[in-house]
Amino acid sequence: MIKEDCSTACSLTRKDFVSDQQVKWCPGCGDYAILSAVQNTLPALGKKKEDIVFISGIGCSSRFPYYMETYGFHTIHGRAAAIASGVKMANPNLSVWEVTGDGDSLAIGGNHFIHLIRRNIDLNILLFNNKIYGLTKGQFSPTSDQGFVTKSSPHGSIEEPFLPGELALGARGNFYARVPDTSPKFMTEVFTRAAKHRGTSLVEILQNCVIFNDDIHEKITSKETKEDAQLILEHGKPMIFGKEKNKGIRLNGLKLEVVTIGENGITEESLLVHDAYEVETTLHLMLIRMALPEFPVALGVIREVATSVYEDVLVAQIEQAQEKSKYKNLDDFFASGEVWEVK
Amino acid sequence: MIKEDCSTACSLTRKDFVSDQQVKWCPGCGDYAILSAVQNTLPALGKKKEDIVFISGIGCSSRFPYYMETYGFHTIHGRAAAIASGVKMANPNLSVWEVTGDGDSLAIGGNHFIHLIRRNIDLNILLFNNKIYGLTKGQFSPTSDQGFVTKSSPHGSIEEPFLPGELALGARGNFYARVPDTSPKFMTEVFTRAAKHRGTSLVEILQNCVIFNDDIHEKITSKETKEDAQLILEHGKPMIFGKEKNKGIRLNGLKLEVVTIGENGITEESLLVHDAYEVETTLHLMLIRMALPEFPVALGVIREVATSVYEDVLVAQIEQAQEKSKYKNLDDFFASGEVWEVK
Amino acid sequence: MIAKKKTIEVEKIVIKFAGDSGDGMQLTGTQFSDTSSLFGNDIATFPDYPSEIRAPQGTISGVSGFQVHIGKSGVYSPGDIADVLVAMNPAALKANLNSLRKSGIIITDIDSFDKKSLEKAECLTNPLEDGSLDDYKIIEAPVTSLTKKCITDLNLGMDNKSILRCKNMFTLGMVYCMFNRSLEQSENFITTKFKKKPELVTANLAALHAGHNYAYTIELLASAYTVLPADNKAGMYRNITGNQAVAWGVMAASERSGREIFLGSYPITPATDIMHELVKHKWFGAKVFQAEDEIAGICSSIGASFAGNLAITTTSGPGLALKGEAIGLAIMAELPLVIVNVQRGGPSTGLPTKTEQSDLMQALYGRNGDSPAIVIAAGSPSDCFDFAYIACKLALEHMTPVILLTDGYLGNGAEAWAIKKTKDLPSITPSLVNKDVKEWEPYLRNPETLARYWATPGMPGYEHRIGGLEKQEVSGKVSHNAENHEKMTLMRAEKIQRVKKFIPHQKVKGKEYDDLLIVGWGGTYGTIYGAVTELQSEGHNIAFCQFNYINPLPENTADIFSKYKRIMVCELNMGQFASHLKATIPQFTYMQHNKIQGQPFTIDELKNKFIKTLAE
């Protein structure tokens, strides 16, 4: 059935982005909150519904497109980045979102992930990091901690986990943000920033899988500890956190340290001020690597650097070639070169 | 024909590692020097010939194993890392070398590359970086510079290149070194260090492809400029370089800078001292990213951090399980559990 | 090595719902049976209330149960023994365990297994942890907490107790999902029943859907595979699923061949359990590597094979597609490798939790070039043991990849397995170099099998290089020579054909020169067997042969076919084995019977088809 073309006539609301499919995640799954946050984000972006595309791989998280009343493609495991790249190159006017999991993007899809980031195609990646393979019922993933016991690692996982942000910056990433699935407004803010950034935006969402890895992010997200455990970064603002808003991050030589304002002569001025636009990755990487219990976990937009966008250059090259072309049309071209006649 | 078992009886020399196959690279190709350096490295390692294995993918560089009188496997494009991982896990006593190109490891093989590094399996990767696909006759590769004109990028490549070292550290790498194919002794030294390091050792070799990308590393390697263009790192030594040995690298805030000893009160003490063993990647990454013309290019072992090795833990888990096992043998196990008898 | 006579019964299934008196099990059972009737099932039910009217909560005497027997037809009793037990607490589990068949499915509320409840149920240890349920398939669902969560989220202002009363609807939703039932009947029921209390309508519907979604998400499979061990030989038995059996078969092959196991794999439904099983057996020295993708899975195995291990990789359809290029490498390098493919519904992601036989052509041809491999298929869950063993034996003795096809139905299905002693299994003699022989080159061959002789890193004097480029015969060096390529291509083909001499002749069940020969392959064994034997006993002229060796086919295949008027190939796909037979044994005409519904055949459906065909 063709829906009425309302997208141009009336202004869009959250509901316009809710599809008619029943949402099929486990009750309590963090994916619900993310879905909701995305649906809250889109209306304000000013994109028409028909110009928005969600592309996913395979995994619980990858069922996402079915629930969005936009164009959507639930593809194959690990390949969403490549498919989304094709969509965007084919039609640069589209707002393209890749929805993926830690297994989908960092296990089987790792190669497309790093290459997409390197190319800086203008896509938004929502990486649902629940540190587990949910859909296949609980094996350790490339972000699972060492020692993690799962069905496929009954003696504990042997592997060093990736930090998605670190890997992305190692692949020359220009936009990286981290948000927990427990903060709806924060998610919407960050998703909006990601959408507005031109180039590949990677948002890592700390997502809870209630079934196979419940509470894995609890230390970061629980009501009791979150203020001490989260450092919410804002560009241009000093790095302050804690229940009392009196803790901060300071640079000591080449390392970061947690300090308390008011102790040992520390003032707000002693603290680092977040600069998301800095081209050098040094400080961004330090922020990405901060981990509990020594440090709070850095959240928000950690890096946001504007640089040339793949498809812009592609289109420019095409336009230039068209301007300079000696052929008016294909027949012209076919008839050019060394041609002879048989009579 | 079975060769005589000389490897244990007599001590090995370079010649023992030269196979009977005619070497088939283009005259002048940098691969010759690398082959030679590897053959010079092996005798001193104290490994028997039969315990050494070379695994490669596909590419000019990947023909390498044919020329080594050891065990060797010239596999398929991009998969050497995965195959070498299997070899090492199957028999941890072997000294396993992966020989690969920038296309083989960073294009099609990118996923296996980052996962191997993350797992820290004790392999030595020799990455021949000629910034081109040699074997397929000259397309840009993931390390080619933006704007590079090739058969597949007649209007100039649009892509931001990877820095192999940066990607490896983003994938949690613990050993990374860089050497030019023009310095035979230096290569042998670095290869020896790589072989001795336990865990995944990545050596990026700046290799010249005379046919499709001649002199791409010339600014770094040419006799005239190399002393100013190369910063040769040695653990524990200050970072000095230059024809006059009077230039150095200093830290200024969070950035590196080139200074001249004797000017503005700079002495050797003002300079950074290389610490390859530092766990934090911050400074190593800065060194990896230094680029001409502003900076010299950092060469030698940039990072060498000892940490737990994948197959060590695997073997330990197996040994532990064997000790604790309630089954003496397989028949025992089959007959355990809920068993019943039909009479 | 085909498993002995047995009957497979898939059309009928007995489900027992059991819980505390307050858990609403009667209602749950009734709902399920009502829905099943609407679905077109024959049903018989048996409500089984606690004898005491108000027995203490959580005790065995307080357990209330409702048994439902459903089937396509011919259901005459509520069933003696349950196939599926839904147990809402430890007491319900304990009380009903003895009436659940071995290898049956237990669905239980993991949240109810706290210390107090266990004590009330008089359990000294937790049955979920003490190994006493090893022989069942247990589904531990967090019923209480998920029910709570989904209803609390709705802010209906309900108290905890009322919320918990919806647990039964959560369970019902799960069971509906497992048995492919529609929710509609129960939705209507709920809406009508609580008409006056809209919040209860909302809450119960939410729980029903949540349970359904939960089961859907974690891909619960109803493995409705009931094996009646009709005439088993005397001996020791235990239950085994097809996926377990594959793992154990490989372990046995490791023991007999003296080669260590290496499994490189990537999780994929329904094959993952093979990896889950094997990784438990580190005590046996099995090395299991969860790779970053299917390609790394097979490639690490190829590396391990090169290094001398018994190397395996396991996957399902889409994963096999990804492994094609690497299988070609193993064919060219002539290395032993076992590829287990647990087939599921395709194409593409298809029907991941359903069974199908549609990867046969892919197994035969899914890679570039003329690249023959051995393909075999197991016929039943316990058969998976035998054919995993044979796959390893053929790989190691013939120096080639072997593709073993099973399917979701076999992999998840369980069956009684006559416990084997490893020493009674056929011997395995890997094609290793003979160190006494001075002449060796990488591609020197055993004249009988054409297998090359395996020399592995660590062996002094045998250093050599191999690879994926065409090789000179004998020396194994790279060769671009035209005649040599033809020779080697024919050699690789002949090597696989020679396997015919090492596999058993195909057997037929039935009389020669009967009217109709039914041909099947792999996992449809049980149902076809059931249908044909029933027809035979009814006096029909029908015979049956089920293939386990697909490539090469057994030597006497054409011989057998020549003895029947008509041949009908039955399979769960569009006719892939029929195509294979047409291409390899073209002199016969093959009728086809295909089912492409992600479901196994049923005996009735086959019988009807066969009777009709016989009458034609």
Added chain:
Amino acid sequence: MIAKKKTIEVEKIVIKFAGDSGDGMQLTGTQFSDTSSLFGNDIATFPDYPSEIRAPQGTISGVSGFQVHIGKSGVYSPGDIADVLVAMNPAALKANLNSLRKSGIIITDIDSFDKKSLEKAECLTNPLEDGSLDDYKIIEAPVTSLTKKCITDLNLGMDNKSILRCKNMFTLGMVYCMFNRSLEQSENFITTKFKKKPELVTANLAALHAGHNYAYTIELLASAYTVLPADNKAGMYRNITGNQAVAWGVMAASERSGREIFLGSYPITPATDIMHELVKHKWFGAKVFQAEDEIAGICSSIGASFAGNLAITTTSGPGLALKGEAIGLAIMAELPLVIVNVQRGGPSTGLPTKTEQSDLMQALYGRNGDSPAIVIAAGSPSDCFDFAYIACKLALEHMTPVILLTDGYLGNGAEAWAIKKTKDLPSITPSLVNKDVKEWEPYLRNPETLARYWATPGMPGYEHRIGGLEKQEVSGKVSHNAENHEKMTLMRAEKIQRVKKFIPHQKVKGKEYDDLLIVGWGGTYGTIYGAVTELQSEGHNIAFCQFNYINPLPENTADIFSKYKRIMVCELNMGQFASHLKATIPQFTYMQHNKIQGQPFTIDELKNKFIKTLAE
């Protein structure tokens, strides 16, 4: 759309060696002809010295040449026109260009094209850059510098001049590699000739090997494909290689369908040149994406197709193996996609620079599940234009992946192409949604073709979701329903079978009811055609039909087959098309003639085979 009558002549080839008098061309030519005689060739040579005894170096008058005509037999003259020209400097090139056939190969020393030499040769612009050689295949080898490098490295103490004298041996090594000749004869010659000067032996051998290795490394292909345009229709012509033709065919389809081109690809011999060609045409709006691997190549194309582009991916054997899973996705999503596979020798890495037809089964079956796609094959280089065009047309009109098979021989081979006007090509009407019709669902189908109607992002009101899971018919929503799966599987099969109604009937060359029908497919067209027509003109009862449509086969295929006593399938593999025919049209008996040498058939060899068969 089968290309018109033509003769293909592959057994004979004319090579001209040309250089400065001092370059040793006579010796080089003699060496090559001597080696070729030893190889068993018939040869005829023609030395062609400069008229002036000591003409100035580097000038046209100083050019010395040596022409060699080699063939299996029947070489009676040194040849009128050369197929390959080895030109050591600009003068040699200029002097000999007019006696080189269009689309011939030029091997030249790029180091010699400096300003001075160009001036001496009276070239106003550099012919390598000014486009005047557009119609030839140019191999620019750095002969001088590589010769220097390899000899200098040996530290023989030779002066520059003596070193440069070895350039001819470098070139000779290259040519030996291209034509698969052994170096032995020339090695012996060098060793004997310079017996007294060991450093010259070393230097010349080094240069010979270096040239050989260089050619080997950069995979120089001798595309010995000579088309004699026997009876071309009147019109404008230009030369085209098969790979070029594929790119142009796609461009024409883009023009006629109004869809922009997207090509996602990863380099692989011998398919890379399609990408190289297409990327030149940014002026035409073609988007070419060099992906990180084959999987990203096809997946980016699938994304582009979803977004509404005419999407293509190109590869060769091992790359096709990697694309299998994604092809399945396109089949399930029912998206238009063209997959071009330029076949090479397999299995595995195999023989990357040789030709073969061994990916047919992979094209038909190389993915999981029952997953049919259209498979077509081009018959000659210029035919690649037509079939690339048809591939696009079928994909866009039938909403399905189409696999186009060509091979290394076609891809690198060149042929005269009758220049097409785009408006004369058949129209292409993509199966787009009709915006006037209010009823639309993602899997609503055109009743005639069964193609679904394509709605692409950017179209308001058509927002929808598709994916790789099985879909409900019409609505396209995810469905696990059993009957629906069967319905959809049959639908996908039927959709492909329906294509029969939209492709031409198969044609036969020859009389009905002849003794023997020769069947071929794809790139063997020219040679089989040549052999059969010669035999026909000699009065033999032989007919011939070459298939371009492989799946589905043309509707009248069985009809044709029924009219011949015997059918013989000739192909460059172990018999894959024969297997396909047996499986799809099982009622006939198919004889086979296979060649698996990485080489095309030759006319003589076919004629002999056919005559023998006719006599049996």
